[in-house]
Amino acid sequence: MAGVWKSLIKNARHEKLYEKALRISEEAQKHIVKTDRSASFSYETLKVIKEEKYPSFSLPSEEGGENLSLYEFLLMQEKIAEGDGAVALSIGWHMGVMMELSQDNLWEKVAYDHLVEEVVREQKVVNRAATEPATGSPTRGGVPETKAVKRGNRYIVNGRKSFTSMAEHLDYYIVSAYVEDKDTVGWFLIDRHQPGVSVDKTWDTLGMRGTASDDLVLKDVELREEDLVEVKSEGKPLPKGWLLHIPACYLGIAVAARNDAIAFAKDFQPNSLDTPISEVAHIQDKIGEMEWKLMQAHAFLYSVAEKWDENPDQRKGMGADLAAVKLAVTNTANEVVDLAMRIAGGRGLSKKYPFEKYYRDVRAGLHNPPMDDAVVTMLAKQAISDDE
Incomplete structure (x- = not known):
């Protein structure tokens, strides 16, 4: 492209x-x-x-x-x-x-x-380990079941974290836990080699299998007081521009699907046609639809990124922009991959071709935060508030 x-x-x-x-x-x-x-x-x-x-x-x-x-x-x-x-x-x-x-x-x-x-x-490399089976996405506000209990000048941490991307390959984990003596949620920096730290190979999903997002298991992990590196702050959290790496990822998958679909269309010529299917009108319609969807997604994603970079004083008010980009781009990416699958036809379901993997992987974007329903509710409340 x-x-x-x-x-x-x-x-x-x-x-x-x-x-x-x-x-x-x-x-x-x-x-x-x-x-x-x-x-x-x-x-x-x-x-x-x-x-x-x-x-x-x-x-x-x-x-x-x-x-x-x-x-x-x-x-x-x-x-x-x-x-x-x-x-x-x-x-x-x-x-x-x-x-x-x-x-x-x-x-x-x-x-x-x-x-x-x-x-x-x-x-x-490091990653936050915050999601748990009982609490779901941490963005929904659930209190972690992972607990840190103070014993003398040490913390003893027990718990299990799911969706820990690259779990076996990380050098450090930033683990959220309920800190008993402080009655709040805190984050501990934990070395992967710390005794009591293990990875349970639980990752068996439809898409994004290569993230190896296995469970992180913490059993009587003994930590220093200074390993408690962060505590939950009061008030509304600041918008996180870096989370746009999520829609950027799924947009990249969509672009790859677009590229392979066009290459397939230019190469595939059934014996019922005198030309490759790239010359067929309904195939060209699908290619054209992929193009304008991708043009819109790129324009939205990168214009908001430029706004973030060029206007630091406006970042506090950009939460809705960031959330809207995630919703729009990940849904568009799904639509583009679906069009690529339609161009490939039945062959798109075969593991000989990359399309079925694009199709499985891109759907995961719908389940990365923020979720569509939360974004729509946020935009609705903002619109109502602005109009008062």
């Missing part, structure tokens, strides 16, 4: 970042059959991610990162997702967490500096 990338890449820095994302994307694609079949994350892909020093890119340049803007972050994430959406979504969580920690000053300096040093020096 040279036309879209040509319009998105605006300078030499963008070209450099694109090339790095392309290398990760191409490596991820090499392992896509194995990781999808075994619900695993590729060690080889993670090695390339670290060789490109991508884990440190979202940190400020003065701390050893590349000071990625939101626009640049999404550009790279979308390109990686063209190779494998599961890889993009997985590493996107780490990238977003580091962007959030660097910009929002959520931690004490000592704890933050320690993590940054390891990310920059060794390209270590």
Whole structure:
């Protein structure tokens, strides 16, 4: 899709970042059959991610990162997702967490500096582990069943976290827990090698199997007081621009499906036709529909990202913009992949072709936060409030 990338890449820095994302994307694609079949994350892909020093890119340049803007972050994430959406979504969580920690000053300096040093020096990867079977998505406000109990100057943590992307490959987990002595929810930074930490291979889903989002199990994990790096703050949380890595990921999947559908249409010629099916009117209609849907999705996603980058003073009021982008782009991505499946016809259901995987993977975007119903309710309440 040279036309879209040509319009998105605006300078030499963008070209450099694109090339790095392309290398990760191409490596991820090499392992896509194995990781999808075994619900695993590729060690080889993670090695390339670290060789490109991508884990440190979202940190400020003065701390050893590349000071990625939101626009640049999404550009790279979308390109990686063209190779494998599961890889993009997985590493996107780490990238977003580091962007959030660097910009929002959520931690004490000592704890933050320690993590940054390891990310920059060794390209270590981290993710928040917040979801639990009983509470569902943490965005719905459930209190974690994972508990931290104070014993002397130590915390003992017990619990189980689901949907922990790249669970076996993470170097650190940022784990939410109910902190008994503080009567609030807090987050602990836990080293993967800490005694009592294990991964239960539970990930067996329809789509995004390559995220290897297995369960993180914590059994009598003994932590220092300073490992409690964050506590829940009162008041309305600030909008998180980095969460746009979610729609960027699913848009990348849709672009990959579009590319393969066009290649298929140009190559496939049944014996009932004198030309490839790309010359058939209803196939061209579907290709044209994919194009205008993708044009709209790209325009919406990247215009909001530019607004975020260029107007820091407006970010507090951008919650609705960010949520609307997620709803619009992930739903559009599903529509584009569906059109690609229709172009491929029955062959699209065969594992000899990539379409059925795009179809399975892209649906996962509908279940990443924020959920469609929550976004629609937010927009409705805002519209009613603005009109009073």
